[in-house]
Amino acid sequence: MIVMTSLHSNPLFTRLADAERILVAGAGGGFDIYSGLPLALSLLHQGKQVYLANLSFSALDGLPIDDWVAPDLAAVTPDSALHQSYFPERTLAQWLRQHGYPSTVYAFPQTGVRPLRAAYQALIELRCVDAVVLVDGGTDILMRGDEAGLGTPEEDLTSVAALAALDGIPTRLVVSVGFGVDAYHGVNHTQVLENIAALERDGAYLGAFSIPRATREGALYLDAVTHAQLHTPEYPSIVNGSIAAAVRGSFGDVRFTDRTRGSELFVNPLMSLYFAFDLPGLAARCLYLDRIEDTHLMRQVHSRIAEFRESIVTRPPRRFPH
Template identity: 85%
Template sequence: MTSLHTNPFFARLADAERVLVAGAGGGFDIYSGLPLALSLLHQGKEVRLANLSFSMLDGLPVDDWAAPDLAAVTPGSAPHQSYFPERTLAQWLHRHGYPSTVYAFPQTGVQPLRDAYRALTELHRIDAVVLVDGGTDILLRGDEAGLGTPEEDLTSVAALAGLDGVPTRLVASVGFGVDAYHGVNHVQVLENIAALERDGAYLGAFSIPRATREGALYLDAVAHAQQATPQRPSIVNGSIAAAVSGSFGDVRFTDRTRGSELFVNPLMSLYFTFELPGLAARCLYLDRIEETYLMRQVHARIAEFREGVTTRPSRGFPH
């Protein structure tokens, strides 16, 4: 048991020497874990970064593949691609003097992704993994009114839940409220967090203050990514960065949100943290996606599950 002044999440990582911080849901998700990764680096730990990728990895040369389904992206990778979040992050890391390789997993089913995670953790002798979701759909168990976009997130959870040899596996969710656009009911998210607390899997919450070194660097990294990818900037990380900066309400930082109303607020800058095995145990369909090899199989099996489940009705916040 820790004391109130001790952060339980970082306490779980205190003895880890080599930590992997990985984005669960593709796109710019790894940016959501950047403040955590920087904090661990500043503590003197060896930190590796990885991301389930939406980028076109097939065109990378053979030398860029560390193992099957595991690409090692550097600042100079695929210069012809305009959308490549992993390369954009590698360039920012290099500019600031940090280790600049970002590993990328192609979109696959659970079995190949687990093999890729195993190869990466064995390559760098990883003793702790932090899986990060920009948003909250990773916290949904399957019977909620809406699931958002769970396929990539829960494929990552399932892959790591069955990964032997890594003693510490954690989940961090940041961007509370941003998934409302995808139909997530955040009262049900809070209900799930309460259940995870009862199970002993919830490690508490903490914010990303912009007055910290890591908070300031995160804002700089998001701004750099927005400039590097003007046609497809990250709405999730743009919202989180706006919240970290103290913005509130319907904040406009990209034309991609035209026609929708954002609700940027301080809760978006909070990390909610969990033990990954406990989170995985509450997912009602994780066993159904276990033997998948393709992402389309994951989509199909979640859809089949949803057809037969009784969903909990959506609930509103009390006024």
């Protein structure tokens, strides 16, 4: 169902207007939660209670038992696992504390759909959450399964599947930022646009808006990304580095880490756009979500998606018209 709004009203923030306690969660692991930081800060500045969470690639097994608030749900603070060099959730918690924001970042280990859903349910009940925004740094969360390339959808779609069945949450949304950054993972962005058009026809696309560097949230996001790059120099985020470069107005093959040596980036203004969607509507278009529904391990998700891909004829890639 299409909900009519005014042109001067942002549909994403309109959907969140009545929510008081909002969970902003990184869908795909790594630094994905950073991609949601401008949105989370904007909601905080509006007086909302905002909680941050992330599907984590960090070594959570080393956390003390007191940091685990529920099975598969850890509360990461600025002082968590200081011996670990790679820990995006802790690095973000440290930045948040420096700037006077609530500094707990919840973390989910890599699991299948069933335990991740239970962990989300536990966090939602713990914090009385009434809206969830799932954030993907990139666009592979928008892949329905029959595209020429899916990028790295396993973690993203595990997160989507986990939340799609939690009907008790009145507002569940997805935002994607970093359009074009998944090209080095084989995503065809003409097919991304084709998928967004289909979601619009279904009434599940909530429009797009930019992260201007002249806003308070945009400036803070750039500061947070710089802080993360300084504190994780051996493995900085290519996705957020690209988005931050786009927010600054950079263009083309921008160099901000040796990790991109040998590849050509195409940083451009579209990378700084948030594309927003209704989560149940997006989930309904995924062709293999039912196949991963009963998974308990991430490797099961990988194998189920691979089996699905072997059983279908994929759509051929399309080029942008010149």
